[in-house]
Amino acid sequence: MAELPGEPLHILLVEDNEAHAELVIRGMRDQQVANRIHHVIDGEQALDYLFGRGVYADREKNPLPNLILLDLRLPRIDGLEVLKTLKTTPNLLRIPIVVLTSSDAESDIARSYDYHANSYVVKPLEFKKFTQLMKDLGFYWLGWNMKPIQG
């Protein structure tokens, strides 16, 4: 087990379905892997947050995350579109993005990797498996996984 670092770790959760968001947040919180989860409900909000626009201009309150959990079917701006934008933006492209979705469509998986998603995870319907997944994701991405040097 990797040692939990002292400095706070941030996750950006992009999820339009409030029920799902709450389940993710509760799963993460119960496993105590992340210090802070920032939740946005559509693609536009996600980009605003990451580019520090509008209400998210304050980086103190809204720091760049160490991990992004991204749903694909999002209002306003689609998840794939968000993925494409982030992975082509120089100071954001190193942030690990895990696509977390209920879609197992081949085209979604293929296109996500085409746009350089770091991982693609399908939400398991079993809640026990889901909480296990949340724990594993936390340990792996925030523990074992080396964080990129922000530059």
Added chain:
Amino acid sequence: MLIFDLVIWMLIISGLAMWALGLYGRRFVPRVSAATPYVILMFSAGAWAMLYALDLLAPTLALKVLFHNLRFVFLPFISVLEVWLVIAFVRKNEWLRPDWAAAVCVIPVVSVALALTSPLHTLFRYNFSIDTSGPIAVLQYNESPFFTLFILYSLALLVLAIIILAVESLRQGTLLHEQTLLLLAALAFPTVVNYLNVLGVSPVQGVNMTTPLLWISAILYTAALFRYRFLDIIPIARSRLIETMNAPLFLLDMDGRIVDLNPAACSLLSLPRESALGKEITTLTPSNPAFLALCRSEGATHNELTWDEGSSILFFQGSAELLRTRGGHPDGRLILLQDITNLKQIEQALRESEEKFSRAFRSSPYAITITRMDDGLILDVNDGFAQITGYSPAEVVGRTSIDLHLWANDTDRESMVNDLRANKRVYGREFPFVKKSGAILTGLFSAEVIIVQGIPYILSSINDITDRKRAEEQRESLIHELELKNAELDRFTHTISHDLKNPLFAIKGFAEILKEDLSGGDLEQVQADLARITAAADIMEHLITTLLTLSRSGRSVDTPSPVPMTEIAREAAGLLDAPIREHGVNVVIPDHLPVVNGDRQRLLQVMMNLIDNAIKFRGTQRFPKVEVGVYKKGEETIFFVRDNGRGIAPEKREEIFGLFKRLNTDIQGSGIGLTTVKRIIEAHGGRVWAKSEGPGKGTTICFTLPGKNV
């Protein structure tokens, strides 16, 4: 003196005639094998006659003996030469062997030697004296036994020559009968006279009349030579020709018996020559009236006849000619059969192929034309042409395709003609043609240049593939449609599974959390969890309902009934009363909307979806308004539902009808509503489309319902 002169002149004339014939015969030496012995024979016999004349004219015994002996330089070889001549005449050249010739010449050579040395011995003629008891002073002498042997030998050779000539002439059936007879006579005459002389019979005492009478032989030879040209190549060539020709030839006597026939005739009868000769021809041939008529014809006759060979039937052009003697009496018939089987077969094949072509031309479903290449004049068309183009043959024959304006594009015709000139044929090219009615047909065009009596014609055919083409296009478009449907189905399956899984996931998740919260006794949290579960279940229910509506929307309208559109629109607005009130929407529905034929329930669905959409997409409009209406464009009645909401970008106007296309993903919706509308309208045979001035300028959804307005 008279007898003396007569004998002398006969000898001189005979000698000169022989020499003249010898000179004349020289020209045949290179071509005719019998000419060489003939020439030598003539010169020798001439010399013999001349020397005999000199013998009789000589006044002294010594001179007489000299000329007598010189005579025997030529005489012994005359019979040898005659044998040679006959052998050459009957074309038995293989008998002319040097060893045989040497053997035959032994006695003559000895005779010459003994004759020239006669004063020295008594082995030949000897003891010469002059006998003047007769009218002519002649030599008298004794003859040795060898001389007698020599004379008998010479006569034997002559007889041999006569036998050879007679036998071979008969055996070969040569057509040189007259020449043979003349030659026989020429040979036989001196022989007979000589025999008589040996027997002591002579009209002039002491004179061997053989020599003075050689002029008779000379006349016979001359007749043979000049009248029948027996040395000439033509008779031989003719007989060769007859023997080698493929046409059976029969020579019949007046009773129909075969006198002669050539090898072709033998093979036709399948009989050897010997078995056929002398038989009545009717006993050898299949009963064949045409042939029998030929065999009994008077004068020259020609007719065509068939000859059943068992395995095959032969065709002959038969001709018969009645042969007559010099006196004009019918003597026999010459029957010639020319095999025309091949000709007949070719003729038959030609007729059949002509018939086949003609049948193919007449009965072909293609439009076939025969056109003169130079001026494009149409010479003939078939029924297929009439059926395909609508022109009757009478309307097109004698005109040109340019007159008729048959080609939709003149450039096509020109390119085809150029191609045809270069390659002589054009195959399976697709061109548009104009029918008589003016309608365009798509034709698969093929053409070929045919030359008839030196004039080039174009034989062309058009296969009407208009229907096939249309079917192909239809199939293409169906396939395309199917592909779109498949893609839609694919998207549908994934979206459904995703959209249904989401609430399910929430339900299961919160059910678990609910357990924890219950055990923790956090009643407030329990309430929240339950609310989440209920909301998710509601979403699922809504989704399933809309899906069912969609699946029903595309069914064809089986029993259309009159549907008053004003009533439908008002009913729809009534059902949407809650959101209309909530958002303060002004819904305008006129009284005069037409009554259409259709499915009431589904048209209500259309109105509901459209009004609902208009309310949903009202945007930031403070005074939302939805207007239902109708207008006419040409013959078409167009319904519309217009709002003053957020509008759509022009490039998205098509997209909004796609399944699960949610342009405005912040607006709650299944992405099925407009798809359902589209399907219902199309099931009614109508069209639906969107109009918008752009974002913020409202949207108008238009549709037609061609089901007869009532």
